[in-house]
Amino acid sequence: MAVRVLIVDTRPQRSRKLEQSLREAGFEVVAVIDGEDALHDKVCELAPDAVVVDTDSPGRDTLEHLASLGQRYPKPMIMLSESVDPELTLDAARAGVTAYAVETLSAPVVRSLVDVAIAHFRSHALLRTELVKVQRSLESRKLIDRAKCRLMERYGIGEEAAYQRLRKLAMDRRLNLNDLAREILSTGAVD
């Protein structure tokens, strides 16, 4: 019988992908829930073998409480010393993953579950960093375009000339283009 896993994560995009990978790895995902609402009842009702939770989820204390109630509830990974070595626990913590598992799960199963989750959280974090970079550069380009238009209007010059003037101004004032564009747009001052 497949190992039944509950995912608790506030980021739907990440949890959907994690769900898919866990299924491919042979786990059964019984539910994906976000945040804390009704977590206690869900765990009681679904009786999962393991829970994968975002370390920063406030629902963690609810899971700790359930773990203290008895063997039928998943225990924190940090307490499954026999199946999980400290290195993996630390890796998981760094990636923002916490796992809970019932004591009857075998060590290799817990390890593979945690490995899949860590890999996912890491790649999601990378994606997010990339996304932030792309957004920043898009915004900065828009800003520079608007500043350029402002110069074109004011001096009746062409696009290329406006861009050259912007670059020269930036160099003279030892500002990067982005900051200069912001200043021009907020103060209207160009000289």
Place this chain on the structure above:
Amino acid sequence: MSHALEKTALRVGFISLTDCAPLAVAKEQGFFAAEGLDVTLCRETSWANIRDKVMLGALDAAQMPAPMPLAATLGVAGPRVPMITPCVLNLGGNAITVSHDLFRQMLALAPEALREPPYTADALRAVIEARRILDKPPLVFATVFPTSTHYYQLCYWLSAAGIDPLRDLTLKVISPPHMVRALEMDEIAGFCVGEPWNGLAVDLGLGVSLISSYEIWNNAMEKVLAMTEAWHLRHPQTTLALTRAVVRACRWLEKPRHRELAAILLSRADYVDVPQQVLEPALMGVRPHRPGEHGIPQPEFLVFGRSAANFPWRSQGLWYGEQMRIRGQLPPNVDVSAVVERSYRPDVFREAVAEIDMPVPTIDYKAEGVQHHAWTLQEATAPIAMGPNAFFTGERFDPVREAVHQQPAGRVH
């Protein structure tokens, strides 16, 4: 500073609660900096996270509920990792609050038990009995962690009225900032939590605060500054410096004008993130009661620096150890008193404050539950004005005599 610090850049964890004030003040008023410490305060979302990050070294130290270092050293409701506290952050600041609905039912069934606050759980027992007859499911109450002061306070209050917390109710754990929403969503009928969350529930008209932690046990330690024993051993001077900074912040917090400033500070998004008016009552010595009414003046509702507040009394640690036993959390044959000596470290406290001009207790245990009025502690480097230490049950907890006759504390392995 007499000795070099082993580490100066520190990460210290806290939870969004009014009683994170000593840490916030130590940071913002420069008490950490004055000790040569560059402290980053890390807001965490759960007590489990605080415990794990301290254990794994992702945090150097943290705010914790007073029983937590003891529970960690014992391995109760979590992994066994020896932790210590050299210093208490505050006394009191919690309350038990129930939903309006439940309060109405209590009032209908047992008005005589609800004449004068603080209220016992007798009226709640009447509701529980009525629900049993009607075959309704048990009421759901929440606390914040299986080994938090709130858990033991709620269980103690329930038991005093003959309610079995585990059989007659369903107990859940919900993190403090989510408590009010859970009450609003009818997910729970009541909770025991620290401020500002009782005050906020009452302000929003969602519930009634029945009893405060001060009324349950006067001037009992609430949150502590804690770290692993191993961290302390590797950073003895840094531990002393941290302790001194926090003690100075707590003394600063005892000036009424400073309490107002603390309310402004804590309302910030990176601390508690609720309006200043919600934070003020508890900080100004008013405990929440009913919606639309002023709270009840209670100057010792939340104490930071008076009454030797920062001293980690082993007698109080022992009381919490006793609660763990009563609630079935301890394995049999555990010598709790030895573990209490290991986790609550008045010796470190004394060393830390040696260079501050303040009187310090010379004993580690005092009789709890025996002082019903203000009194003076004579067993100190200079007499200390103390607040009462009574339990609402009239319990007397006097480990002093036992401790004297005990064998020297053994190490726990």
